[in-house]
Amino acid sequence: MSIFLLLVILLSEEIGLVNFSFLVGAQANERRVVAHVTGDIIIGALFSVHHQPPADKVHERKCGVIREQYGIQRVEAMLHTLDRINSDPKILPNITLGCEIRDSCWHSAVALEQSIEFIRDSLVSSEEEEGLVRCTDSATTPVRVKKPIVGVIGPGSSSVAIQVQNLLQLFNIPQIAYSATSMDLSDKTLYKYFMRVVPSDAQQARAMVDIVKRYNWTYVSAIHTEGKLYKNQDILDIV
Structure with missing residues (x-):
């Protein structure tokens, strides 16, 4: 079991809300671990939990070794922050924040792959609101899909953030970065749904x-x- 999965499981025991799903890449059969915390409002996050793919694995989008400090700490910080916010009734009364954390691997191809999953959830939820719900084979009970994200936090790299923003803004999904400092991202005519918390x-x-x-x-x-x-x-x- 990877250190990332073990850590998030331990954190989930404390907050009691984390579910996991395993996604398989189309080309590499690369297992993607996704941390999902249920809530009334879902915030997406792209953290570089693993290093970028080595040169011989780029075409497979197979990520490198785990980043215990840079990646794991950010996952832990987000889960802890959500826990603190949700436990304080004065911050968001009667509203529970949730999240869906995905691994960007500090690589644009992987980050775009994970961003597509965010977008797909939003599109499926839109169809549900319009009455185009899916049903199971054995019954007519509609299958409830995940709630759409309201925005995405990350990724950390400026070059990767630019690629992700080019995709997210097509679907009007806001993005806020914590370490992307490129001057190009200051151009609101090109990146109108991008914000950051660093100069x-x-x-x-x-x-x-x-x-x-x-x-x-x-x-x-x-x-x-x-x-x-x-x-x-x-x-x-x-x-």
């Missing part, structure tokens, strides 16, 4: 330049790291 690269650069000017610094070193290990350190000297 763009341009705003961050202006803030850094203002600090340098304010203190009359003549030398600055910037260190770039990947993960908790110091890999490929790039030092940029500004004189």
Whole structure:
């Protein structure tokens, strides 16, 4: 059992609301684990629980190793946040928030595949509202489908977020990013359903330049790291 599945099961025992479904990719038979919390309002989420597919597995959309810190922590944070909100009657009285968390694997093809699942649920729910419900083979009782999502949180990568937004906006589904900082996403004429909670690269650069000017610094070193290990350190000297 993967660490991701084990963690979410343990969290579900605390909140008592998580159901799981297993999706199979069309090409790779890649099992996708989906965390679903029932509620009156469903929020979609795309977190990079696994690393992007290795070069020899890209065509199969087979994701890499699990990202325990970056991916698991975000899943845990969302489930914990929903639990805190739902347990406080002063925040959303008589309304329960739910979620559907999917793995983007930090890769556009996988993220788009998972976004299509969000859209499909919304389309099926629309048909249900119009009376086009599905029935079982043994009875005429309608099969209740999942509620549509009201919006999507994530994904983390700017390039992947752009691809997802190009798809979601066709169906008027809002998207809010937590770490996508590309300046391109600030163009509301192209990405009208996109929002974010972090400043763009341009705003961050202006803030850094203002600090340098304010203190009359003549030398600055910037260190770039990947993960908790110091890999490929790039030092940029500004004189």
